[in-house]
Amino acid sequence: MQQAQQWIAEASRIAALTGAGISAESGVPTFRGASGMWKRFRPEDLATPGAFSRDPKLVWEWYCWRRGIIAGSAPNAGHFALAGIEKRAAAFTLITQNVDGLHDRAGSRNILKVHGDIWDVRCLSCGREERDERVEFPELPPRCGCGGMLRPAVVWFGEGLPQDVWNAAEDAVRSCEVMLVVGTSAVVYPAAGLVPLAKSAGAKVIEINVDETQFSSLVDFSLRGPSGELLPRLLQPAAGS
Numbered sequence: 001m002q003q004a005q006q007w008i009a010e011a012s013r014i015a016a017l018t019g020a021g022i023s024a025e026s027g028v029p030t031f032r033g034a035s036g037m038w039k040r041f042r043p044e045d046l047a048t049p050g051a052f053s054r055d056p057k058l059v060w061e062w063y064c065w066r067r068g069i070i071a072g073s074a075p076n077a078g079h080f081a082l083a084g085i086e087k088r089a090a091a092f093t094l095i096t097q098n099v100d101g102l103h104d105r106a107g108s109r110n111i112l113k114v115h116g117d118i119w120d121v122r123c124l125s126c127g128r129e130e131r132d133e134r135v136e137f138p139e140l141p142p143r144c145g146c147g148g149m150l151r152p153a154v155v156w157f158g159e160g161l162p163q164d165v166w167n168a169a170e171d172a173v174r175s176c177e178v179m180l181v182v183g184t185s186a187v188v189y190p191a192a193g194l195v196p197l198a199k200s201a202g203a204k205v206i207e208i209n210v211d212e213t214q215f216s217s218l219v220d221f222s223l224r225g226p227s228g229e230l231l232p233r234l235l236q237p238a239a240g241s
């Protein structure tokens, strides 16, 4: 941990990639792994345009269930530690696969949401996209003022990531000196590809995960444990700074 803290203290450009694991200690279920929610649902059944067109009510019931859990949760020490390093590092870019908005609530500012935000909705008819923080809706699927059907404005399987956000994420990873990879199973692309990209760009990569991932042997340090405990220790301001 000492060496990893040193690299971070000396780095002026840091990037972080987070996944569902960073929100686990906030009570937001992860997708895969021991307590993963995908066990009861299958990605193909819910997080795809096909699933939505077949059964928009079922997909909305899943998102409303998640909205309820997220609304009742709070950022944890891991989220706050990343918000803290953003204030200290010369350049810090937070790339998240999470749609739960906990990084925003922890005070992070420069956040690249590569899979969108669960609180945003988009109308299938008029295309209007807006923030809608309701957990309950009068009817499912909810309707736009124009009468069109609303969908969660997140990125589903088979859908492209927002181009400008993705380009900014790649740029940040290519130019960083240190990359933190926190709480992701690293199985979903193209986000997972940012880890080998960082290595090929010459960055030091530090992973924090309770389990092994496919990249645990590729990264420079793979710290085993919960991010709510390890991130504050890893990112603590160097003594006397």
Ligand code: BV8
Binding pocket: 018, 019, 020, 021, 022, 024, 025, 030, 031, 032, 033, 036, 047, 097, 098, 099, 115, 154, 155, 156, 157, 158, 159, 160, 161, 182, 183, 184, 185, 186, 187, 188, 189, 190, 208, 209, 210, 211, 213, 225, 226, 227, 228
């Ligand atoms: C794309 C929606 C092309 C938002 C998500 C066949 C058909 C179509 C596509 C594909 C295909 N085969 C492959 C693909 C590509 C596909 C893909 O990668 N599939 C995988 C499964 C093989 N990718 C896509 O489809 C992407 N789009 O490729 O489009 C294209 C290009 C141009 C134009 C048109 C099309 C879209 C990917 C986004 C999919 N949307 N979700 C939502 O509802 O949330 S993905 C879903 O998985 C979540 O968004 C989540 O963000 C993401 C990744 O999961 P993780 O965040 O890593 O979470 P997970 O539970 O998996 O892991 C948690 C980790 O935390 C574990 O490692 C655990 O050990 C750890 N942990 C737990 N507790 C802690 C902890 N760590 C630390 N501390 C703790 N306390």
Ligand code: ZN
Binding pocket: 123, 124, 125, 126, 127, 128, 144, 145, 146, 147, 148
């Ligand atoms: Zn509309």
